[in-house]
Amino acid sequence: MTTSRRQVIAALGAVPVVAAWPGLARAQGKIVLGFSQIGAESEWRTANSESIKSAAKEAGIELKFSDAQQKQENQIKAIRSFIAQKVDVIAFSPVVESGWGTVLREAKAAKIPVILSDRAVNEKDDSLWVSFMGSDFVEEGRKAGRWLLENMKGKAGDVNIVELQGTVGSAPAIDRKKGFEEIIKADPRFKIIRSQTGDFTRAKGKEVMEAFLKAEGKKINVLYAHNDDMAIGAIQAIEEAGMKPAKDITIISIDAVKGAFEAMMAGKLNVSVECSPLLGPQLMQAVKDLKAGKTLPRRIVTEEGIFPMEVAAKEFPKRKY
Known part of the structure; x- marks a missing residue:
């Protein structure tokens, strides 16, 4: 397990807090979020997408939503498109753990912060994203x-x-x-x-x-x-x-x-x-906090039960x- 992976799955009480992303614009107006979703492979994923879309609407955030149809190459294309459109924040649920370094470095170079939603990535450079939110x-x-x-x-x-x-x-x-x-x-x-x-x-x-x-x-x-x-x-x-x-x-x-x-x-x-797939409200709050120059925990864990x-x-x- 790499250092970055250990950090990503660390307990809430043990994770460091990162500084606000350098260069994040604070201009007035609508926040634009680019979100790359894995697909619609299950009831869970459909509910997750709906939560993100409805929470964005409620929060007044302009959402650019892309469905990757369970293909990593489609997610990478979508992230590059978000970078070209100069969105304020990029969030995505990675279909697999590895192979994200190049496109994440492109986002960092463009000074666009990235939030990992639901799934982690396995990259040595953990400065390529600001926070990972989701289940353990x-x-x-x-x-x-x-x-x-x-x-x-x-x-x-x-x-x-x-x-x-x-x-x-x-x-x-x-x-x-x-x-x-x-x-x-x-x-x-x-x-x-x-x-x-x-x-x-x-x-x-x-x-x-x-x-x-x-x-x-x-x-x-x-x-x-x-x-x-x-x-x-x-x-x-x-x-x-x-x-x-x-x-x-x-x-x-x-x-x-x-x-x-x-x-x-x-x-x-x-x-x-x-x-729980209902990560939308949590994600939108994180996006707003970033835009306001606030700090985010490196790891945000969802509380869940067993039935x-x-x-x-x-x-x-x-x-x-």
């Missing part, structure tokens, strides 16, 4: 692992786990795997027997789960999915194979979108770890996404 993905993986160990206490013998990973090279896929493995390694009975990317999509989650079932069949005790959409796709595959999701196979996923709560209420998903099947019906009416 490693802790989400740990929460999933802790729930599993606690709920399998009485089970005898090995616990065979299949894992649906997120997009290869993305921060949540790397970190959710790391956090989960960190917890389950405490008990040698817990074994990941298959692990493959489902690219955070429902269709790919179903496709990969079908392959897992063909290869391992009834040996599978647990499915750990890096997001709810893949879990929901996998549930379809499990049912089509003549098995009962959440009974024959314990299912753990991450995000806690409405679709996951519906699956839990239907008795088909055991637990979902929360990852087992038993509380789904009670919590569902409160869900905003």
Whole structure:
């Protein structure tokens, strides 16, 4: 792990505060924010985009929004376009962790501050962005692992786990795997027997789960999915194979979108770890603070919970996404 990566995922109380970005214009008038979104691969991402758009409108910030359709080259083009348009602030959710150094240096040279939203980057020079806001993905993986160990206490013998990973090279896929493995390694009975990317999509989650079932069949005790959409796709595959999701196979996923709560209420998903997409208001406040010459914390962590099947019906009416 590089120094920059450690700093990015440091606890709130331990992170330094950075000075206001040099050269940031303070002229009166509308603030212009360029935002590059990954795409619309899941319920979570759609809710995240909507939160950013509605919060920008409410804050009176002019938003230049670009959908990268899950391609890094599209995000890099969008960031270069924002630089050419001389926006006040650039924010983006990086589709993968690496390969951002050149374009971030271009933004810095243009004196345009960059905020990382939802996902981190892996670059040695951590002066290339002013703040990273979003969830602690490693802790989400740990929460999933802790729930599993606690709920399998009485089970005898090995616990065979299949894992649906997120997009290869993305921060949540790397970190959710790391956090989960960190917890389950405490008990040698817990074994990941298959692990493959489902690219955070429902269709790919179903496709990969079908392959897992063909290869391992009834040996599978647990499915750990890096997001709810893949879990929901996998549930379809499990049912089509003549098995009962959440009974024959314990299912753990991450995000806690409405679709996951519906699956839990239907008795088909055991637990979902929360990852809130509602970052819009927080992002707009950070943009305003930067424009006003204020300082930002290097790391802004979102507070989140965990929702087992038993509380789904009670919590569902409160869900905003």
